[in-house]
Amino acid sequence: MNPVLPEPTSAPTSVIKVQRLIVVLATVLFAGKMGAWFLTHSVTILTDALESTVNVVASCIGLYSLHVAAKPRDVDHPYGHAKAELVSSGIEGLLIFVAGILVMYSAGIQLLRPQPIHSLDLGIVVVAITGLINFFAGLYAVKVGKNRSSLVLVSAGKHLLSDAYSSGGALVGLGLIYLTHWAWLDSVVAALFGIVILVTGYRVMRTSLSGIMDEANLPLLQHILQTLQASRKPEWIDLHNLRVVQYGEKVHLDAHMTLPWYHTVQQADTEIHALEKVVQQHFGDSAELFIHIDACQPYQCKLCCMPDCPVRRQTFLQQIPWTIETVWEDAKHGKSSADTVFPEI
Numbered sequence: 001m002n003p004v005l006p007e008p009t010s011a012p013t014s015v016i017k018v019q020r021l022i023v024v025l026a027t028v029l030f031a032g033k034m035g036a037w038f039l040t041h042s043v044t045i046l047t048d049a050l051e052s053t054v055n056v057v058a059s060c061i062g063l064y065s066l067h068v069a070a071k072p073r074d075v076d077h078p079y080g081h082a083k084a085e086l087v088s089s090g091i092e093g094l095l096i097f098v099a100g101i102l103v104m105y106s107a108g109i110q111l112l113r114p115q116p117i118h119s120l121d122l123g124i125v126v127v128a129i130t131g132l133i134n135f136f137a138g139l140y141a142v143k144v145g146k147n148r149s150s151l152v153l154v155s156a157g158k159h160l161l162s163d164a165y166s167s168g169g170a171l172v173g174l175g176l177i178y179l180t181h182w183a184w185l186d187s188v189v190a191a192l193f194g195i196v197i198l199v200t201g202y203r204v205m206r207t208s209l210s211g212i213m214d215e216a217n218l219p220l221l222q223h224i225l226q227t228l229q230a231s232r233k234p235e236w237i238d239l240h241n242l243r244v245v246q247y248g249e250k251v252h253l254d255a256h257m258t259l260p261w262y263h264t265v266q267q268a269d270t271e272i273h274a275l276e277k278v279v280q281q282h283f284g285d286s287a288e289l290f291i292h293i294d295a296c297q298p299y300q301c302k303l304c305c306m307p308d309c310p311v312r313r314q315t316f317l318q319q320i321p322w323t324i325e326t327v328w329e330d331a332k333h334g335k336s337s338a339d340t341v342f343p344e345i
């Protein structure tokens with residue numbers, strides 16, 4: 001499915017509201033799990049409680065970053081504040097990773113110095129309820145986050161889902177302990193889900209770092225190029241040095257576009273706005289374009305399908321299709337060592 005950017009008008013408000021609900025939910029569920037651990041002394045339930053501790057802290061950090069990211073761009077931040085979401089997501093991933101380490105440590109301590117487990121039936125009920133709440137809340141957060149291109153909300157949703165999955169595993173372990181009375185299973189189950197938490201934390205950090213390093217969003221780039229290629233005009237001879245970066249909801253597109261060298265400034269301006277219109281019709285005002293105009297050269301005549309061109313020097317052969325492979329290089333297409341430029345330029 002092609003990635004389509006959302007309309008930005010109401011997005012910040014809706015994302016912040018969902019994040020506020022996550023803060024409240026994480027706090028309530030943390031209190032419930034800590035109460036269950038206090039009653040049962042089960043390290044498996046402590047595993048859930050520790051991850052919920054991270055939920056509370058990370059969701060608060062995420063809420064703050066969303067408020068920062070929603071600020072309009074200013075002189076100090078010409079590209080806006082949306083990278084605050086990437087930083088927040090990275091911190092959340094680190095906290096998830098730390099929680100996994102704590103879970104592994106607690107499981108080891110419990111295995112070496114086991115303590116009796118009490119009121120296991122009550123603990124099972126609490127874990128089941130909190131797991132279901134986390135699961136549905138996580139699905140909702142991921143859905144809204146993807147629709148609104150909010151990495152913070154997607155990360156928070158994935159964290160809730162990982163919490164729900166660990167709760168499901170904990171229920172299996174607690175059920176086995178309840179039926180078999182094998183106390184050592186408590187530590188084994190906790191350790192297994194500690195590994196799952198570590199992997200989740202790593203993946204969240206990896207996604208955040210890729211955004212901070214402006215790693216290319218290849219599906220989005222491919223969709224933009226398909227959109228431009230489908231609406232390509234004969235005057236748009238060449239496109240190169242294309243770069244696309246995404247910060248939250250905002251997508252910044254930089255490119256060099258080659259137009260006929262004899263176009264006036266007004267004609268070139270008209271073509272730039274036509275290109276912008278094509279992009280924004282598909283992606284909304286979330287897309288911001290910076291287009292540099294290059295004048296065509298004689299060696300590009302064979303790539304230009306302009307009808308009735310008054311200065312054509314070569315017969316048209318074929319257009320260069322706009323693909324990821326052809327547009328990223330900072331060089332005009334069609335040139336060889338023997339080619340010259342127009343003397344008028």
